[in-house]
Amino acid sequence: MALWTPDATAVAKNEFVGRRLFERQGLKGAQDQQRPADTYEIYHFEETRDGEVSLDRLGKTSVDGKVKNYLNPRSHYAATLLHKKEFLGWAVTQAKAIQSPPNSYTISPSPIAAQDGGPVTDKGESLTENKFHAHVAIPDRLTPYEMAVILAHIFEKDYRFENAAPAASAQKSEGWFAAAIRKVRSLWG
Amino acid sequence: MVKATAQAYSDIWFRQPISEFIFEFPAAPAQHQIATQSLPSDQKLGELTGPVVIAAKWISIIQRRIKQSVADFPADPNQEGLLDSDIATYAVCFFNAVSDVLPAKEPYLYTSNKGDLVAEFAGRHGKLTSIVGKAAVNSFAIIDGRMLKTTLSYPLDKIKARRELMRITNQL
Numbered sequence: 001m002a003l004w005t006p007d008a009t010a011v012a013k014n015e016f017v018g019r020r021l022f023e024r025q026g027l028k029g030a031q032d033q034q035r036p037a038d039t040y041e042i043y044h045f046e047e048t049r050d051g052e053v054s055l056d057r058l059g060k061t062s063v064d065g066k067v068k069n070y071l072n073p074r075s076h077y078a079a080t081l082l083h084k085k086e087f088l089g090w091a092v093t094q095a096k097a098i099q100s101p102p103n104s105y106t107i108s109p110s111p112i113a114a115q116d117g118g119p120v121t122d123k124g125e126s127l128t129e130n131k132f133h134a135h136v137a138i139p140d141r142l143t144p145y146e147m148a149v150i151l152a153h154i155f156e157k158d159y160r161f162e163n164a165a166p167a168a169s170a171q172k173s174e175g176w177f178a179a180a181i182r183k184v185r186s187l188w189g
Numbered sequence: 190m191v192k193a194t195a196q197a198y199s200d201i202w203f204r205q206p207i208s209e210f211i212f213e214f215p216a217a218p219a220q221h222q223i224a225t226q227s228l229p230s231d232q233k234l235g236e237l238t239g240p241v242v243i244a245a246k247w248i249s250i251i252q253r254r255i256k257q258s259v260a261d262f263p264a265d266p267n268q269e270g271l272l273d274s275d276i277a278t279y280a281v282c283f284f285n286a287v288s289d290v291l292p293a294k295e296p297y298l299y300t301s302n303k304g305d306l307v308a309e310f311a312g313r314h315g316k317l318t319s320i321v322g323k324a325a326v327n328s329f330a331i332i333d334g335r336m337l338k339t340t341l342s343y344p345l346d347k348i349k350a351r352r353e354l355m356r357i358t359n360q361l
Contacts, residue, residue: 025269029257030298036311042318046302102334145301149318149329150336 003066006057011095011107011134016058018090018162019044019155020075022083038159040091045148045155052135053151055107056090063092063162067132076167077119077127089164091155098136098154105136245288247295254298255280255306273304273323279343280306280321286347290355292317312361326350330357 011017021044026035047053056071058064079087098105112133114126121127138147260271272280284291296308301320310317312330319328325342337360339353 024299027254027258027272027298027300028270029259030254033254033295033297036297036309039309039316041299042307042320043299043302143327145320145327146329146336146338150331153316153331 001066003070004060004064006060006109006132008109008111011057011099011109012060013094013096013099014061015095016061016063016092017055017095017098017107017134018058018063018092019053019055019151020078021088021091021161022079022085023088024085039156040152042145042148042152044091045151047138047144047147051138053138053147055134055136056130057109057132057134058090058092058162068162069165071130071132072165073121073167074127074130075164080167087164087167090162092160092162093155093158097157098151103150103154105139107134107136109134242289244285245291245293245295248284248288250295251284251288251298251308252281258298270300272300272306275323276304276306276321279323279326280308283319283321283326283341283345283350284308286345287350287354290351290358292358292361310361312358315361317357317361328354328357330361332360 006015021040024041024043026033045053056075057067058071059067075087079085095107097103098107110133112128112130114129118126118128136147136151138144142150255272255277258270258272259274259277260268262274292310292312294311296310296319298309299307301307303322305320305322308319308321310319315330315332317328317330319326325340326345327338327340329336329338331337337357339357341350341353
């Protein structure tokens with residue numbers, strides 16, 4: 001079965017969405033404290049771009065294994081190069097938990113195109129591309145901290161953590177030939 | 190006008206005259222002595238200290254965790270798990286001032302991406318998240334789908350802080 005092609009105009013209520021979680025060191029002097037079960041620290045939901053909180057669309061009606069396989073190497077790549085942290089997996093919820101009252105936040109599809117000359121997977125697919133990217137815009141009335149608390153609350157309600165698959169060891173930079181082929185393919189359609 | 194006080198009365202002298210008993214008040218010195226003695230009733234109401242609050246059981250543990258997490262000077266901004274010394278000071282002051290109105294179970298501590306201290310308190314109906322920053326302490330709780338929040342700026346108004354937090358923790 002082919003990889004799911006998400007609707008580029010809207011995120012349906014039954015879709016499953018995930019927020020990437022990256023490893024972070026705990027408070028140095030508080031190593032003896034007990035981490036509460038089935039909760040997320042709010043730093044996982046703090047915005048990293050202007051006024052938007054990024055999400056991945058993980059499947060149409062459940063977490064789709066193929067989508068997860070597509071996102072896994074890209075998430076590891078982002079973790080290593082952008083965040084300098086280890087990618088752990090996703091906090092998962094259904095889109096309607098974010099979109100429906102009392103929360104009523106819009107999730108907008110925002111796929112990310114591949115960067116020319118960027119790194120590729122073993123199959124020659126771009127690691128900088130993300131067909132399943134979406135985001136929640138932070139309303140003006142809320143501070144980034146408030147939004148982070150709200151999103152952490154939503155994702156904790158029906159707590160579901162989707163583990164990351166181990167990072168693939170072989171990630172290589174796109175060579176000139178692969179880049180040329182991809183460019184020709186994009187020109188033809 | 191004669192001002193009678195307990196002290197004055199205690200200094201009443203008795204003597205037996207030739208004819209019959211008469212009372213004789215002592216001269217001024219007794220009154221002067223009373224004025225120089227400080228009595229509990231002399232204290233003005235504004236100076237009275239109220240009931241002493243009983244700090245939460247976790248306060249000493251939290252203080253230790255915060256103090257042991259302070260970054261060496263100069264702090265490396267990229268080093269995770271360490272607190273800015275100003276934030277640590279604000280946090281200790283905040284918890285000292287309000288620990289008795291916060292949930293009884295010790296909070297879970299960590300830092301935000303901005304380096305602020307986050308303290309999460311579990312409650313029956315929700316979670317209280319207090320974020321101690323350089324300008325203020327922001328506290329949030331979501332109870333029955335409704336967000337309750339308060340921002341307490343520095344210098345901390347202890348009475349306001351306690352009132353505001355109790356408004357949230359009473360529903361937690």
